[in-house]
Amino acid sequence: MKKTLTGLMICVLCLPAGHAGETTPSIREWTPAAWYETMRLKPAGDATRGARLAKVGYCYTCHGDQGVAPSRNAPSLAAQNETYLYKTLLDFRSRLWWADHKDDGMHALARTFTKQDLADLAAYYATRKLPTIRKVKKGDVHTEKLVRFGDPSRLVTSCAACHGAHGEGGVNEVPRIEGQSYLYLKRQLTLFKEGRRHNDVGAGMRFVTEALSEDELDRLARYYANGQK
Amino acid sequence: MLLNRRDVLKLFGAGAASLALPHGARAAAAPRLVIVGGGIGGAALAKYMRILNRDIHITVIEPNPRFIFCPGSNEVLNDEVSIDDLTVTYDTLRHRYGAEVIQERAVEIDYAGHHVLTSGGRRVPYDWLAVSPGPQFIYEAVEGYSEALAQGDFPHAWKAGPQTLRLKKLYQSMRPGGVVVISAPPMPYRCPPAPYERASFMAAWLKRHNPTAKILILDSKPDFIFQANYEDYWRDKFGYGTDHAMIEWVGSHEGGTVRQLDPAAHTVITADGERIRADVINIIPPEKAGRFAFDTGLTLGRDWVPVNPYDFRSRKDPNVFVLGDAAEADPMVKTGYVASNQAKWIAQIIHGEMTGRDPGNPLWTNNCVAMAGDDYGMTVTDTYRYHGGKIVTQETLIANPSHNPHLNALRASIARNWQRSFRRDIFE
Numbered sequence: 001m002k003k004t005l006t007g008l009m010i011c012v013l014c015l016p017a018g019h020a021g022e023t024t025p026s027i028r029e030w031t032p033a034a035w036y037e038t039m040r041l042k043p044a045g046d047a048t049r050g051a052r053l054a055k056v057g058y059c060y061t062c063h064g065d066q067g068v069a070p071s072r073n074a075p076s077l078a079a080q081n082e083t084y085l086y087k088t089l090l091d092f093r094s095r096l097w098w099a100d101h102k103d104d105g106m107h108a109l110a111r112t113f114t115k116q117d118l119a120d121l122a123a124y125y126a127t128r129k130l131p132t133i134r135k136v137k138k139g140d141v142h143t144e145k146l147v148r149f150g151d152p153s154r155l156v157t158s159c160a161a162c163h164g165a166h167g168e169g170g171v172n173e174v175p176r177i178e179g180q181s182y183l184y185l186k187r188q189l190t191l192f193k194e195g196r197r198h199n200d201v202g203a204g205m206r207f208v209t210e211a212l213s214e215d216e217l218d219r220l221a222r223y224y225a226n227g228q229k
Numbered sequence: 230m231l232l233n234r235r236d237v238l239k240l241f242g243a244g245a246a247s248l249a250l251p252h253g254a255r256a257a258a259a260p261r262l263v264i265v266g267g268g269i270g271g272a273a274l275a276k277y278m279r280i281l282n283r284d285i286h287i288t289v290i291e292p293n294p295r296f297i298f299c300p301g302s303n304e305v306l307n308d309e310v311s312i313d314d315l316t317v318t319y320d321t322l323r324h325r326y327g328a329e330v331i332q333e334r335a336v337e338i339d340y341a342g343h344h345v346l347t348s349g350g351r352r353v354p355y356d357w358l359a360v361s362p363g364p365q366f367i368y369e370a371v372e373g374y375s376e377a378l379a380q381g382d383f384p385h386a387w388k389a390g391p392q393t394l395r396l397k398k399l400y401q402s403m404r405p406g407g408v409v410v411i412s413a414p415p416m417p418y419r420c421p422p423a424p425y426e427r428a429s430f431m432a433a434w435l436k437r438h439n440p441t442a443k444i445l446i447l448d449s450k451p452d453f454i455f456q457a458n459y460e461d462y463w464r465d466k467f468g469y470g471t472d473h474a475m476i477e478w479v480g481s482h483e484g485g486t487v488r489q490l491d492p493a494a495h496t497v498i499t500a501d502g503e504r505i506r507a508d509v510i511n512i513i514p515p516e517k518a519g520r521f522a523f524d525t526g527l528t529l530g531r532d533w534v535p536v537n538p539y540d541f542r543s544r545k546d547p548n549v550f551v552l553g554d555a556a557e558a559d560p561m562v563k564t565g566y567v568a569s570n571q572a573k574w575i576a577q578i579i580h581g582e583m584t585g586r587d588p589g590n591p592l593w594t595n596n597c598v599a600m601a602g603d604d605y606g607m608t609v610t611d612t613y614r615y616h617g618g619k620i621v622t623q624e625t626l627i628a629n630p631s632h633n634p635h636l637n638a639l640r641a642s643i644a645r646n647w648q649r650s651f652r653r654d655i656f657e
């Protein structure tokens with residue numbers, strides 16, 4: 001009897017402790033409904049406050065001053081779609097975007113910000129300017145076709161339909177892809193194809209990349225990188 | 230005997246002609262580097278020696294079929310990392326870097342005959358010998374403590390492996406409100422911030438599962454590295470300095486030195502004669518150079534192996550290099566990173582001797598990380614130079630305590646990355 005009591009005591013002590021600690025974030029994939037609800041509740045961003053957070057958050061050490069990436073190690077954030085920036089920061093915070101150890105820094109940082117902070121950071125970077133890149137040569141005919149028309153035989157919607165005629169970004173969370181490095185774009189397309197990046201709502205990008213060959217993805221990455229390595 | 234340039238040319242035999250021979254035939258005549266200890270120092274030397282020189286014959290003598298990294302082993306206590314994550318084999322050294330690995334213990338050096346003798350009775354010939362056996366523990370420093378107790382209910386867990394898992398089990402199954410005593414050793418010992426990192430990780434787990442438990446750090450030092458950082462974090466998370474503190478620290482100036490263990494009473498006795506009973510006792514004993522260094526006379530009557538501070542040749546015999554924790558290389562700290570830097574440098578010295586090229590002036594670095602929690606990291610970088618017949622510290626860059634939570638979290642991710650890339654640097 002006494003033993004049972006002690007046993008109970010231990011459990012009583014344990015239960016609230018388990019709850020007081022950090023709970024592992026649930027990393028369920030986005031359903032369109034959950035995402036629309038999150039978008040609807042997104043706080044309005046304050047770019048001035050975002051500028052300050054970008055400074056104390058050390059974002060510039062990897063993403064560059066004003067969000068223009070100084071190297072191929074991290075993407076540019078300048079002139080990126082604000083909703084997309086907010087969404088990816090949420091995805092790092094919940095670790096839904098967890099492709100490999102390259103994301104560690106983003107996981108550690110995103111956790112230290114509130115939703116309001118993330119909205120402010122997004123507002124700040126969305127309003128920075130990307131330097132105009134000189135247009136280099138066009139893609140080959142096949143790549144150009146995928147970009148503009150897609151490939152109905154494989155149910156591939158054209159990139160332009162979502163990402164805009166020049167890859168400048170589209171509605172809701174569709175990001176700008178023009179202006180990133182080849183290395184970054186190739187990495188993301190590969191991660192989507194392999195399913196290691198799976199934070200896309202309704203598996204949209206996974207669906208597109210699954211149908212395309214590695215060679216096609218490589219050419220698409222070069223096309224949008226527009227001469228940037 | 231030191232090889233001079235002419236000897237080396239002779240060693241290469243017929244020179245140009247031998248290049249035409251198949252690799253195996255040439256290997257027989259190749260100069261031989263033998264390495265005792267396939268830990269961080271030894272493995273790094275084997276790998277980087279091969280990267281510099283494709284001809285040298287490399288043999289590693291190491292009794293264990295696998296190596297378990299100590300860096301990252303405190304995270305095992307907090308369920309963040311498993312022992313498997315920290316375990317590597319010698320396959321890459323064998324297959325990618327063409328090193329012969331003899332799974333035996335080295336027992337003796339025949340200095341005159343240039344041979345190492347192994348526990349299996351082999352005589353392994355060398356032109357250069359490098360010794361990286363790590364430390365051994367001075368159990369006698371704490372009366373009543375012993376290796377047998379360490380392997381039982383009083384693990385030190387200062388070498389990652391079964392003791393790490395044992396310690397984890399002991400503190401995680403402690404009664405509610407139980408007490409853990411950690412006895413931190415005097416300098417020098419491997420990885421100076423690790424006792425405090427260990428206390429922090431245990432506290433994070435206890436806070437969730439046994440919130441009235443306590444950790445008492447009894448220190449044989451009056452202060453420790455990153456002290457301000459740790460105390461900041463402990464104040465923030467564990468009520469440090471209050472009556473409800475989960476972590477308490479008692480320095481040697483306040484009588485923190487542990488002198489004795491009474492295992493039957495689960496009690497430690499401090500320098501002041503105070504008896505402290507605890508549920509879990511983790512004594513990290515003081516250290517000295519590994520047994521092999523004593524048995525072979527390399528220590529020359531000291532606790533660590535005296536070496537020439539330029540090239541890490543032992544004072545006992547210049548054909549025998551000593552590196553890693555076992556070497557007396559003040560002011561360098563005893564870390565895996567330093568061991569790997571010494572290894573890279575010794576590879577250059579040997580390569581220089583083989584090719585007649587001057588390896589130049591060394592720049593050694595220590596690049597070390599520690600964590601207080603998964604949201605709080607610390608980094609330190611030291612650079613060392615050889616100057617005026619000594620090793621001198623050139624510069625130290627240390628992460629100052631910061632109240633910026635973003636920076637502290639970023640530093641934790643840097644620390645994690647460090648561990649991953651460091652393991653790869655040595656064993657991949």
Ligand SMILES: Cc1cc2nc3c(=O)[nH]c(=O)nc-3n(C[C@H](O)[C@H](O)[C@H](O)COP(=O)(O)OP(=O)(O)OC[C@H]3O[C@@H](n4cnc5c(N)ncnc54)[C@H](O)[C@@H]3O)c2cc1C
Pocket residue numbers: 265266267268269270271290291292293296298299300301302303333334335336361362363364386387388389419420423519521552553554555563564565566567568596597598599
């Ligand atoms: C908890 C903890 C955390 C740590 N964290 C870090 C960190 O974050 N960063 C860092 O840089 N360092 C860290 N260290 C320190 C690091 O582990 C050591 O400094 C490093 O391992 C020293 O390398 P070494 O080659 O001298 O010895 P070891 O790596 O210990 O290797 C010695 C090897 O020699 C073998 N050996 C011994 N005797 C013989 C013999 N007679 N014949 C053949 N083989 C023999 C042993 O089996 C062993 O494999 C940590 C240590 C601990 C305990």
